[in-house]
Structure formats: structure tokens, C-alpha cells
Amino acid sequence: MERIPILKMGDLLLVTIQVDMHDRLAIALQDDLMNRIASTSARGVLIDISALEIVDSFIGRMIGNIAAMSRVLDAETVVVGMRPAVAITLVELGLSLSGVRTALNVEKGMNLLQASLPLPAEESADGHNEE
Amino acid sequence: MITKSKIPNILEVYEEELLKDWVQEQLASSTRRADLISESELRQQSAEFLEAFRQASHGDNLLDITTPQWDHVREILTELSRSRAQHGFTASETATFIFSLKQPLFARLHQELEKNADTLSEENWAATVLLDKLGLFTTEVHQQNREAVIARQQQELLELSTPVVKLWEGILVLPLIGTLDSARTQVIMESLLQQIVESEATIAIIDITGVPTVDTLVAQHLLKTVAAARLMGADCIISGIRPQIAQTIVQLGVDLNEVTTKASLAAAFRLALQQSGQNVTETPQDAARR
Amino acid sequence: MVITKNDTVPVRSSEDIVRVRQAVRTWAIDLGFGLVDQTKLVTAASELARNTVNHGGGGTVRMEALNNAAHRGLQLTFEDHGAGIADIELALRDGYTTGSGLGLGLGGARRLANEFEIESRPGEGTRVRIVRWT
Numbered sequence: 411m412e413r414i415p416i417l418k419m420g421d422l423l424l425v426t427i428q429v430d431m432h433d434r435l436a437i438a439l440q441d442d443l444m445n446r447i448a449s450t451s452a453r454g455v456l457i458d459i460s461a462l463e464i465v466d467s468f469i470g471r472m473i474g475n476i477a478a479m480s481r482v483l484d485a486e487t488v489v490v491g492m493r494p495a496v497a498i499t500l501v502e503l504g505l506s507l508s509g510v511r512t513a514l515n516v517e518k519g520m521n522l523l524q525a526s527l528p529l530p531a532e533e534s535a536d537g538h539n540e541e
Numbered sequence: 542m543i544t545k546s547k548i549p550n551i552l553e554v555y556e557e558e559l560l561k562d563w564v565q566e567q568l569a570s571s572t573r574r575a576d577l578i579s580e581s582e583l584r585q586q587s588a589e590f591l592e593a594f595r596q597a598s599h600g601d602n603l604l605d606i607t608t609p610q611w612d613h614v615r616e617i618l619t620e621l622s623r624s625r626a627q628h629g630f631t632a633s634e635t636a637t638f639i640f641s642l643k644q645p646l647f648a649r650l651h652q653e654l655e656k657n658a659d660t661l662s663e664e665n666w667a668a669t670v671l672l673d674k675l676g677l678f679t680t681e682v683h684q685q686n687r688e689a690v691i692a693r694q695q696q697e698l699l700e701l702s703t704p705v706v707k708l709w710e711g712i713l714v715l716p717l718i719g720t721l722d723s724a725r726t727q728v729i730m731e732s733l734l735q736q737i738v739e740s741e742a743t744i745a746i747i748d749i750t751g752v753p754t755v756d757t758l759v760a761q762h763l764l765k766t767v768a769a770a771r772l773m774g775a776d777c778i779i780s781g782i783r784p785q786i787a788q789t790i791v792q793l794g795v796d797l798n799e800v801t802t803k804a805s806l807a808a809a810f811r812l813a814l815q816q817s818g819q820n821v822t823e824t825p826q827d828a829a830r831r
Numbered sequence: 832m833v834i835t836k837n838d839t840v841p842v843r844s845s846e847d848i849v850r851v852r853q854a855v856r857t858w859a860i861d862l863g864f865g866l867v868d869q870t871k872l873v874t875a876a877s878e879l880a881r882n883t884v885n886h887g888g889g890g891t892v893r894m895e896a897l898n899n900a901a902h903r904g905l906q907l908t909f910e911d912h913g914a915g916i917a918d919i920e921l922a923l924r925d926g927y928t929t930g931s932g933l934g935l936g937l938g939g940a941r942r943l944a945n946e947f948e949i950e951s952r953p954g955e956g957t958r959v960r961i962v963r964w965t
Contacts (some may be wrong), residue, residue: 430852433845433881464852464870466877467939490774494734495870497769503874503939506768513774514741616833619900685901731867 460491562645626686718751750781780809843889887911
């Protein structure tokens with residue numbers, strides 16, 4: 411079974427979900443991500459869902475789980491790029507994702523993570539000092 | 542009632558001539574609308590209908606067009622009516638499609654049955670009833686479709702006139718004006734969310750100063766929009782809530798705890814600037830002028 | 832009301848859930864549904880398909896394209912012969928879960944559809960029908 415790739419960028423882990431995931435793939439992602447956070451002592455996780463055309467309760471719960479579990483491992487999670495149609499549907503579905511921080515895109519997501527974590531300047535993702 | 546109508550037989554035997562005469566009737570009619578449909582299209586539609594009509598007439602329920610044997614005919618008429626409605630035909634013009642089949646059909650009935658006056662009159666009656674029902678069916682469908690077209694046009698107008706303004710870097714304002722009904726609110730909210738993505742805004746101010754009343758449905762739409770925006774990574778501030786509306790909202794039991802609200806657009810703007818890390822300061826000259 | 836197209840698709844594995852999502856998306860696009868409506872339909876289908884696989888022991892979904900002269904619609908009927916649901920009211924209530932997340936599935940699907948109907952008998956199985964109109 412193929413797995414979703416996880417990129418390491420300094421203290422952050424970046425996951426871009428680009429396929430319509432079946433349930434087992436989602437669970438595998440959850441497991442892989444937790445293992446990677448632990449093994450790399452990552453402080454932040456960025457999940458890019460801008461390519462997802464739907465997010466159902468299973469995926470929604472997966473995202474919520476990742477955020478909660480990461481926090482236990484001392485990492486912050488930000489989910490970026492949710493599409494308007496997906497957001498509207500999730501609200502109708504009744505999924506609040508209240509424990510999950512969100513941002514419009516990867517750039518803003520990174521800013522959010524860097525603002526909330528005391529990352530040393532040399533390790534900021536885009537290679538120069540953040541103000 | 543007729544035990545076995547001659548109509549199916551006539552449709553079978555005279556199919557080609559019926560088609561020819563029928564098309565001619567339509568072309569000669571004052572409701573021809575050559576501007577909306579070409580002769581070849583007309584011919585094609587007529588042939589398709591006649592074929593289905595012929596097949597359907599063989600069942601036991603010749604005069605009950607709601608029965609399954611007439612499903613395909615109704616399908617064809619539904620599609621035809623829908624397409625003609627979209628092209629701008631009136632209901633009568635569309636119904637003429639069916640009614641103009643009467644004359645050719647009567648002519649053939651007369652030809653076959655002129656020796657038997659009773660049977661002829663019974664068959665004429667059956668043909669009339671049948672074609673009337675089908676004609677009325679197209680009128681009904683046409684009506685529903687015109688209404689659907691108008692509704693869609695209204696929707697498109699709404700979408701075009703949705704007033705989302707970029708107030709500042711990363712800050713949008715949606716000034717809502719007039720009575721909000723459920724459909725309009727939905728369209729406007731979807732448009733706002735789309736604008737948030739396109740302008741990469743992190744804060745959207747929804748100003749309802751110009752909205753006289755808010756009912757439960759509209760309030761719920763507002764709340765859902767705020768929730769959806771948050772999921773996307775943007776915050777919403779609802780401003781311009783007049784005392785009456787505040788009262789209505791509380792009376793309706795709508796829970797605004799999760800939502801930031803400000804009485805005025807100015808206050809909302811100031812808050813938005815603060816939240817996006819910016820501040821408006823007064824220079825000494827401004828202070829002196831004030 | 833006329834059914835202009837229909838098809839029955841197996842719903843037995845998590846891969847089938849993905850296939851159902853894609854099929855519903857395609858049909859919804861063909862019927863002229865707008866993007867938000869498509870998304871709601873596909874999401875509702877995903878929830879119900881998952882229930883069919885995880886709780887119904889696998890089953891089928893019957894897809895029907897409808898036309899009632901004013902609107903087009905997409906009707907999905909999920910059917911399984913699994914354990915069934917003893918207390919439907921309870922299952923429809925959000926948050927109710929037997930562990931693998933029956934929680935939001937039914938109630939959520941109902942909110943996302945224009946029409947919703949469910950029949951279930953413990954030991955016999957479950958049938959859920961939803962419709963969304965343009």
C-alpha cells in the first residue's frame with residue numbers, strides 16, 4: 411500500500427494530502443506522522459489539504475486526532491488550504507474541529523507555527539530571520 | 542370504452558405519412574418560431590416523439606399517461622419542454638407541438654374508419670383526450686421549467702452583485718443591505734468564502750447595518766459562514782448589529798458566544814487591524830485638527 | 832418523476848468507499864449540481880458507505896438519476912444485510928458511537944441530504960435512502 415509522504419523542514423513536518431484517501435491509508439498516515447514526530451522531535455506539523463475535494467467525518471476525526479496526539483508530543487498542528495465547499499459541508503455535517511488550528515495556505519500556516527513556537531532563527535523554514 | 546383501439550395500428554401503418562403531415566402542420570403554424578428551432582431539429586424531435594408515441598400506445602392503458610408504458614414518452618416530452626423553455630418558447634408554443642398532431646391523426650382515422658361512424662367518433666374522442674393530456678403535460682413541465690430558469694437567473698444576478706470589498710491588506714468587508722432571505726444569504730456567504738481564498742484575507746467583517754430584520758434561518762446561515770471561515774483559517778467579525786436585531790437574536794435563542802461582534806463597522810475595523818498586527822495611530826497634526 | 836439512469840455498485844471494502852465517492856461525484860456533475868451540492872452529496876455518500884462497510888458487513892448502493900420536470904436529483908440507496916440498528920433514534924443523534932464512529936455518519940448524512948429515509952431491523956440489515964435535488 412502506498413503511503414503519504416512526510417517532509418521534514420527544520421523543526422517542522424509537512425504533509426500534503428493529494429489523493430482521495432481510503433480509510434486504511436488515513437490510519438497509516440496518522441501512525442507514520444506520530445512516529446515521525448517522536449523520532450525527529452518535531453515541534454510543528456503542517457497538513458496541507460488544499461487538494462482535498464471532500465473531508466468526511468473519518469478524515470475529520472483523523473485530523474482532530476493528529477492535532478491532539480501531536481500536542482501530547484509537544485508539537486503544534488496547523489491545517490491549511492481547506493476549500494470553501496469542504497468547509498461549508500463540514501459545518502453542515504456538524505464537525506467543528508475545535509482543537510485544530512487552521513490557516514489559509516502553507517505560507518500563513520508556517521507563519522502561524524513559527525509565531526507560536528520559539529524556533530531558533532537559523533532554522534526558520536524560509537531561510538532568513540523572521541521579524 | 543373501446544376494447545381495442547385502432548390508434549396503435551394507425552400509428553404503425555401510417556407512421557411516415559403522419560410524420561410528414563405533422564411536421565408540415567408545425568411549419569405552417571403561426572407558432573412556428575423559426576428563429577428558435579430549425580426545420581431539421583423540428584423533424585428530428587417529431588420523429589423521436591412519434592416513435593415513442595407509437596410504442597407506448599400498444600399497452601393496455603392507452604389513455605392513462607401516468608402509467609409505466611408512457612414513461613418514455615413523458616421523458617421525451619419533459620426533455621423537449623425543458624429545452625424549449627430554455628430557448629424561450631412559451632408554454633402554448635410548446636404545447637402546439639402536440640396539438641398539431643391532431644389534424645393528421647384525425648385524417649388517418651377518418652380514412653380507415655369512415656364506414657363506421659360510431660367507431661370513428663369513439664376513436665376521435667380517444668385521440669383527442671390522449672393528445673390533450675399530453676399537451677397539458679408539456680404545458681405543466683414547461684411552466685415548472687420557466688420557473689426554474691428564472692430562479693437560476695436570479696441566482697446568477699445575486700452572485701454578480703455580491704459586494705465584497707477589500708478594506709485593507711488581509712481584511713475584507715461584506716456590507717449586507719436589504720432583507721435577507723435564505724437563498725440569497727446562502728449565495729452571498731459562499732461568495733464571501735471564495736473571496737477569502739482569492740484575496741488571502743485572514744479577517745472578514747460582515748456588516749449588517751443595512752439589514753432591517755434577521756430571522757432564525759438567516760442567523761444560522763451567518764453562524765455557519767463564520768464557522769466555515771474559521772475552518773478555512775479566517776476569522777469573522779459581525780458588525781452593525783442594531784439593538785432591535787440584538788434583541789431578536791437573543792429572543793430566537795441564537796448562540797453568538799463563538800462569534801465576535803461589534804456594534805459599528807469602525808469598531809470592527811479597528812479590531813481587525815489589531816488582530817492582524819496593525820494599529821492606527823494619530824499623528825500630532827490629526828490630534829490638533831480634531 | 833422519472834428515473835433516467837441507474838446503477839448498483841458493491842460497497843464492501845474501504846477501496847469501495849473511495850469508488851463510491853468518485854462515482855457519486857461523476858453522476859452529480861453530470862446532473863448539473865453546483866460545487867457545494869456535489870460536495871455535500873459525496874460526503875453524505877462517504878458516510879453512508881462507511882457505515883455499510885463497517886457496520887453492515889458490506890452491501891450495495893443503488894444510484895438513480897431522477898428527473899421530476901422542475902429539478903434533477905440523485906438518489907442513493909445503501910443496503911446491507913448486517914447486524915442492523917436496534918435504536919435508530921439514538922443512532923441519528925450526533926456523537927453516538929459504537930466505537931468505530933457511527934457517531935456523525937447517519938445524522939450528518941441526513942443534514943446533507945434533502946430527503947432521508949432509513950429502515951433497519953436488528954439481525955436483518957439496514958437500508959438508507961437519500962436524495963439531493965438541484
